[in-house]
Amino acid sequence: MRRSRKVKILATIGPASSSEEMLKKLFEAGADVFRINMSHTDHELMRTLVGRIRTVEEAVGRPIGVLADLQGPKLRVGKFANGKEVLTPGQTFTLDDNPEPGTSTRVYLPHPEILSSVEAGHRLLIDDGKLELKAVKSDGKSIVCTVVAGTTISDKKGVSLPDTDLPVGALTEKDRKDLDAVLATGVDWVALSFVQRPEDLAEARKIARGRALIMAKIEKPQAVARLAEIIELSDALMVAR
Structure with a gap:
């Protein structure tokens, strides 16, 4: 059967919404591509989900797309x-390279690439933006910040850096393993998270070798700044948060 190459309505599925009956109902309601979030899906479950989608595809006699959404770099305090x-x-709050437990004035940031890249004036958004910090100074080992908005920070919350260009690619070691696994199942699409530059797409294309279409997730200002180049290497774009 010819695989789906277009995306009209995208539905995210997981263990609770992935029975063949539910997948068929979602397809009949208009979903033509099902997204598998590799941040929360191991390889065994991923293969199970793809198998169920293909079973429904055969039953309805219409192509159904499968999109594997790679996790990308996960930056956390x-x-x-x-x-x-x-x-x-x-107040002042510091992120540093000291692995001791955090306090009301500082916390460990286990990402030297952030400590060496953030400059004064850059924003650091914690926990999906619930807490906003602004860098005052950085020396490569610590970032001294002012709390701009928000009041709570807790264990292992994510860090987003809208103003900082990090010297890391979009594919982590986990992503490379996940990419090999999803390509082996014959997914139609692979989505790349936290794309910053066209080179991120080039690396994924080299691994995919035409076995799946590549979707770039636009969720960083750095990607917007090089959008024309990213479009040239993408089969589709997803505007993410």
């Missing part, structure tokens, strides 16, 4: 002595 801390807008 360390842990706190009390699990979480309440901060006050205007």
